[in-house]
Amino acid sequence: YAASATASALDAVFAALEKSRNMPALRSIKHYHDHAGYIAALAQNVNDYWMQNGRPDKLVMSFHGVPRFSLDKGDPYHCECQKTGRLLAEQLGLKPEQFLLTFQSRFGRAEWLKPYTQATLEELGKKGTQRVDVICPGFVADCLETLEEIAMECRAAFISCGGKTFNYIPCLNERPDWIRALADIALANLQGWLCEDPAQLKQAAELSRTRAVGLGAKN
Structure with missing residues (x-):
């Protein structure tokens, strides 16, 4: 959950519903950052990626950044x-020194959440890290922001600072296990709605219609 993304999307939904005289019941999913699936x-x-390509010296988990004041x-x-990041590292059996969590996509002059992804990768290259894998x-x-900023720009930054091998691990995209998890998240949040008798x-x-007509509404 981030106010700049999740909350702004909800703001847009409710703004669109301002014109409605008969607003539907709504339920939003706040977050799923620690969902087991x-x-x-x-x-x-x-x-799966490591089975085919081997393991890196360091795994960098890069999240989208937001201003520090948030x-x-x-x-x-x-x-x-x-x-x-902690739960993922635990699932992968990583030790603290085997991974880093960073924040990308900073712009403007304000301080954003740190450490910054590109600066971290540049520092790893300067320190002689041979291979890094990055996941978002x-x-x-x-x-x-993943295919250009990370897979291209950050790769170039790492290599230019002395790094040897940079691998970007693709997002979940249409992976079946993720789609099943997404369905589980949706189904869990569809439970518990108040059920009203259709006849009632x-x-x-x-x-309501009869009263409205009695008050002069057109039939």
Whole structure:
């Protein structure tokens, strides 16, 4: 959950519903950063890649950055990223020195969440790290910020600073285990809705219509 993304999307939904006189019942999914199926799919994605390509000297988990003041104001995003990273590392059996958690996509002059992804990769290259693998757990589908910013720009930064091998591990995309986890998340949040008797709903609608007509509404 991040106010700049999740909350802004909800703002847009409710803004669109402002014009409605008959607003539907709504339920939103706040987050799934520690959902067991999501973590398991991430771990299997990494393990599948390592089975074919071997393991790196360091795994970098890069999350989208947000301004530092969001954390100071109580936004849970930073904490949720940290928990996702910790759970993923546990699933992979990694020791603390085998992985790093960083934040990407910074722009503007304000301080953003640290450490920054590109600066971290440059430092790893300067320190003689031979191979790094980078995964972006916060992105469930590949996009410009993973395929260009990470797989191209950050690769170039790492290599230019002395690194030898840079691998970008693709996002979950359409992996079946992730789609199953996504379905589980959706189904869990579809439970517990108030069930109303259709006959009673129809009767209430007819009464409402009768009153409206009596007050002068067009039939």
